[in-house]
Amino acid sequence: MREATIGDKTLRLRGSALSLLHYQQEFGRDLLGDMVAMMTGLAGFQALANGGKVDPSKLDLSKLDSVAILRLVWTLARTAAGVGGQFPSFTRWLEENEDIDIFDPELMTAVMEEATKIFFRRKPSVAPAAQR
Numbered sequence: 001m002r003e004a005t006i007g008d009k010t011l012r013l014r015g016s017a018l019s020l021l022h023y024q025q026e027f028g029r030d031l032l033g034d035m036v037a038m039m040t041g042l043a044g045f046q047a048l049a050n051g052g053k054v055d056p057s058k059l060d061l062s063k064l065d066s067v068a069i070l071r072l073v074w075t076l077a078r079t080a081a082g083v084g085g086q087f088p089s090f091t092r093w094l095e096e097n098e099d100i101d102i103f104d105p106e107l108m109t110a111v112m113e114e115a116t117k118i119f120f121r122r123k124p125s126v127a128p129a130a131q132r
Contacts, residue, residue: 001080002110007099013073013110014080015118023075026090031075032119034068039112069102070094073111 002013023031074090081087088096101107 002114004104004107004110006097006101006104006107009097011073011077011097011107012080013076013114015076015114016079017118018083019075019079019118022078023071026075026078027071029071031072034065035072035115035119038065038068038072066102069108069111070100072115073100073102073107076111076114 004011004013020031023029023034071090074093077093078087087093094100
């Protein structure tokens with residue numbers, strides 16, 4: 001679980017397998033597929049924003065989908081709220097969080113760390129087969 005500040009609000013973020021379902025139900029899309037495209041666009045934007053040497057011919061900011069980033073933030077916040085509680089629809093949530101800045105380093109760090117920790121695990125989560 002991570003926390004980020006949006007204006008005067010603290011936003012709790014949590015990723016889990018349930019996040020995949022929330023995303024699919026709310027947006028009719030696959031979260032992992034969208035995340036791969038999102039990370040490609042963010043990497044290009046980050047390199048450009050940091051003044052890094054970027055070959056413009058290899059920079060594809062068309063992959064930067066600001067609404068997809070907002071969908072990911074909503075999904076992580078929805079997962080953090082738990083299954084039993086009420087949580088606003090994506091549109092209502094945006095209305096309630098109109099000060100959200102998807103390029104805020106604190107927010108993006110929390111979102112990407114939480115998402116990659118959960119969805120791109122490096123260690124196997126299944127026990128190895130018993131040896132005979």
